[in-house]
Amino acid sequence: MKGMNNKGISGQTHRSALTDGWLAKRLLLVLTCSIFAGETLVMLFLDMLPSLSKWSEAMLDSTVLMILLFPLIYFMAFRPLMNQISERKLAEDELRQSYSKIEQEVNERTTELQTANEHFTHEIAERKRAEEELRRSETKYHMLYDTTSDAIMMLGDGKFFDCNKSTLDIYGCASVEEFCSKHPADFSPAKQPSGEDSLTLANKQITLAMEKGSNHFEWVHKRADNGKEFLADVLINAMELDGKKVVHTVVRDITEHKQQDIIQKRRINYQNTLLKMAKLENAEMDDTLKAIMKEDADTLGVERVSVWFFNKDKSAINCENLYTLSKKTYEKGFTLQAADYPVYFRSMGDTRIVAAHDAWTNPHTREFTEAYFKPAGITSMLDVFIRVCGAVVGVVCHEHVGPMRQWTLEEQEFAASVADLVSIKLEAFGHKQAEESMKELNGELEQAVKKLEDTNQELKNFVYIASHDLREPLRKISAFGSMVQKSLSGKIDGDDAENLNFMIDGANRMTKMIEGLLLYSRVSSKAHFAEAVDLNDIVKEIGQLELSVLLEEKHTTIDVPQPLPEVDADPVRIRQLLQNLIANGMKYQAKDNVPHITLTSQPAANGMVRINITDNGIGIKPEFQQAIFIMFKRLHSKNEYEGTGIGLAVCKKIVERNGGKIGVESEFGKGSTFWFTVPAAKTVMDNTELVQNSQKELL
Numbered sequence: 169m170k171g172m173n174n175k176g177i178s179g180q181t182h183r184s185a186l187t188d189g190w191l192a193k194r195l196l197l198v199l200t201c202s203i204f205a206g207e208t209l210v211m212l213f214l215d216m217l218p219s220l221s222k223w224s225e226a227m228l229d230s231t232v233l234m235i236l237l238f239p240l241i242y243f244m245a246f247r248p249l250m251n252q253i254s255e256r257k258l259a260e261d262e263l264r265q266s267y268s269k270i271e272q273e274v275n276e277r278t279t280e281l282q283t284a285n286e287h288f289t290h291e292i293a294e295r296k297r298a299e300e301e302l303r304r305s306e307t308k309y310h311m312l313y314d315t316t317s318d319a320i321m322m323l324g325d326g327k328f329f330d331c332n333k334s335t336l337d338i339y340g341c342a343s344v345e346e347f348c349s350k351h352p353a354d355f356s357p358a359k360q361p362s363g364e365d366s367l368t369l370a371n372k373q374i375t376l377a378m379e380k381g382s383n384h385f386e387w388v389h390k391r392a393d394n395g396k397e398f399l400a401d402v403l404i405n406a407m408e409l410d411g412k413k414v415v416h417t418v419v420r421d422i423t424e425h426k427q428q429d430i431i432q433k434r435r436i437n438y439q440n441t442l443l444k445m446a447k448l449e450n451a452e453m454d455d456t457l458k459a460i461m462k463e464d465a466d467t468l469g470v471e472r473v474s475v476w477f478f479n480k481d482k483s484a485i486n487c488e489n490l491y492t493l494s495k496k497t498y499e500k501g502f503t504l505q506a507a508d509y510p511v512y513f514r515s516m517g518d519t520r521i522v523a524a525h526d527a528w529t530n531p532h533t534r535e536f537t538e539a540y541f542k543p544a545g546i547t548s549m550l551d552v553f554i555r556v557c558g559a560v561v562g563v564v565c566h567e568h569v570g571p572m573r574q575w576t577l578e579e580q581e582f583a584a585s586v587a588d589l590v591s592i593k594l595e596a597f598g599h600k601q602a603e604e605s606m607k608e609l610n611g612e613l614e615q616a617v618k619k620l621e622d623t624n625q626e627l628k629n630f631v632y633i634a635s636h637d638l639r640e641p642l643r644k645i646s647a648f649g650s651m652v653q654k655s656l657s658g659k660i661d662g663d664d665a666e667n668l669n670f671m672i673d674g675a676n677r678m679t680k681m682i683e684g685l686l687l688y689s690r691v692s693s694k695a696h697f698a699e700a701v702d703l704n705d706i707v708k709e710i711g712q713l714e715l716s717v718l719l720e721e722k723h724t725t726i727d728v729p730q731p732l733p734e735v736d737a738d739p740v741r742i743r744q745l746l747q748n749l750i751a752n753g754m755k756y757q758a759k760d761n762v763p764h765i766t767l768t769s770q771p772a773a774n775g776m777v778r779i780n781i782t783d784n785g786i787g788i789k790p791e792f793q794q795a796i797f798i799m800f801k802r803l804h805s806k807n808e809y810e811g812t813g814i815g816l817a818v819c820k821k822i823v824e825r826n827g828g829k830i831g832v833e834s835e836f837g838k839g840s841t842f843w844f845t846v847p848a849a850k851t852v853m854d855n856t857e858l859v860q861n862s863q864k865e866l867l
Contacts, residue, residue: 319419323352323374324412338400338421340393350392357390357397374415377404389419398423431578438582441467445589453597454489457590458498461491464566464586468579469493471569472546475554475590477562482506485562509535516560521584522551523575548573550580552587556594564590645671698826700849701739703732703746703779707767710747715754724754724763732769733777734849741822742846746781748815749842753783756840761785776828777848782841788834797830819844 313320319335321328328348339355341347356366366388377383383404390397398421405416441463448459457475465473474490487502506513515522515532524530527549528537540546548568553560564587649671711719711726718724735742754763766782788796797820823830823844834840 317420319417319421321347321417321419322409322414323417324409324414326352328352335419338391338398338419339389340391346392354392355389357388360388373402374404377415378406378413381406386422387419399426434578438467438578438585442582442585442589445586446592448593453593456593456597457489458491460586460590460593461489461498464564464583465491465493468566468582470550470566472544472565472567474565474567475562476504476565477554478560488562511535516553516563520553521580522549523580524549524551525574526572545569547571548575550575550583552580552583554587554591554594556591561594562590563587698736698738698847700734701737701742702734703742703767703769704728706739706743706746707732707750710743710750714747715751718751718754722754722757722763724765726750727764727766729766729768732767732779735777735779736847736849737826738822741825745819745822745844748819749781752815752842753781753785753840756783756785758786771848772845775848776845778843778845780841780843782839784839787836787838787840788832789836790834793832793834796832 313332316332317334319332319338321331321335323329328350331344331347335341336343336347339347341350352370353367356370358366360366360369362369370387373383373385373387385402387400387402388397389400401420401422403418405418407414407416445460445463448456461473461475464470471493472490473493475488476485477488478485484503484505487500490499490502491497492499512522512532512535519532522530522532524533525548527533527541527547530549533541533549533551541549544567546567546569550566550568552564554562554564564583566583707726707728719726750765753765757763761784764784766780768780768782770778770780772778797816820830823846826846828845828847830842830844832840832842
């Protein structure tokens, strides 16, 4: 296309040149004629004009000549130039169009090349990535192949040709060459556990793998270095390698796994047996022991299992029962003296289990060899001592007959659990017997309580009747004595008047004593009803009611520096208690001394509160401070201080009925402080705990 365009342009140029030459010739002829005609006209014109100077003529002649020559000059000089310019513009336009087409074609080609280049670049990157993945895969495969704990080997044409490092470790070979030099049959015993020939069975397994593509089974192998056999999990995969069928084999040693599986099954069996033993419930302990021994012997496969218990002074152990597995019989009545087997008896306190694999030589059991083991054919013994409340009371004995037996840790733990179970059964049986005895004792106690209640009721009735019957004649004696005293006033004197006074006073004191006894009896027998009591109200009411006259007579002051707490007590009894103690403080005063009573309180242990009643009286000597709370115990004669000796005994009984204690702190001649404890009301306890907690936080 480009060649065709160039040829077209050159042809057009040639035709234009021919046309311009022909026109130039005609124009030259025309111009020549024109010049000639013009010169002629100029000459005629000059002739017609007046005469001019030569210079003017020359100028005019030149001007006319120039005018006439301009077309010629234009056609001869400028027209070819203009044509060339037009032709060049035309050529440039055509060249520009051609360049645009070429540029478009170049761009299209460039785009195609870029697309192809990107495609090739992507293909190269993908190929590199694939090569990198392949390299990584190969590295990973080789890493797994070389580092896995499983043995991996390749078998072809009936012999090994490659293996990994674990294969050498598992089969006991020093190098790959050594392993590959051996026949596959060299790594198996002559026969498998099923009894089949190893070589024949191996060929069957390989054939099955070739048919199915893979085969998975367990196999007993043999090490090359020491001949030790081990159980393995085998996976055979059939594949092609370099056009040949080969066998890829993975072998994993599962000996330890199988052993752990066996141990786990044994443990489960032991646990089930222990659970079965624990559920045994027999009326008699002997039946329970027989059942435990039978289960023990069956589970461990021990020929003889027996239970022995100490006698009272621990000088011997007696066989409670002995079970023989092969005979399925029970025996008892055997005795072993501590003096005959001192080493064994000492071991009872030193150790928990005696696991004698070789009972004839074990230091704890060898003293039984001649007299006991050899006659019975016993070679191994497993003894666990029975402890109840920390003390050894007996032993569970396992005696193995036949070749020596190595007692496993699991067997020892099971035997120890059996001994613990026997201990629990003994305690439970003892508790059961104790409960039965307790029931009998409770029945007897209930009967005794019933009798005591009946007796107490009879005593109450007797006291009431006796006091009523006694007070009636005493009232009459007192009343008639007073009447006689009035009627004989002034008529008798001396001893008669004194005797009459003695009679009336004795009757009055007897009446007060009987009332005190009745009060003491009511405090001891009446039901106790506790409630929250405000001691401040009690003290205030006592001062206004019961003791108002006495307080006024003795000009006594009662001081309560801080409000007293609420207590949990019987309000009637606590009122009587405070009244007695305040009255005592006013009574036992030195002559002409004005009584002053102070009541204070303070927290006590176990949710109690302590109430203190302090007086300024005569005080009490230390040797008498405990005796004053005994019934009818008086420290002073009736002439010194009135009283029956019952008041403080009643106070003690009231405090004890409210769950507290009572006491006195005194210095003779300087006054006394009577104190008692009583349960604090719940709100008081909560406030006290709050204060204590706050103090702890501050500290």
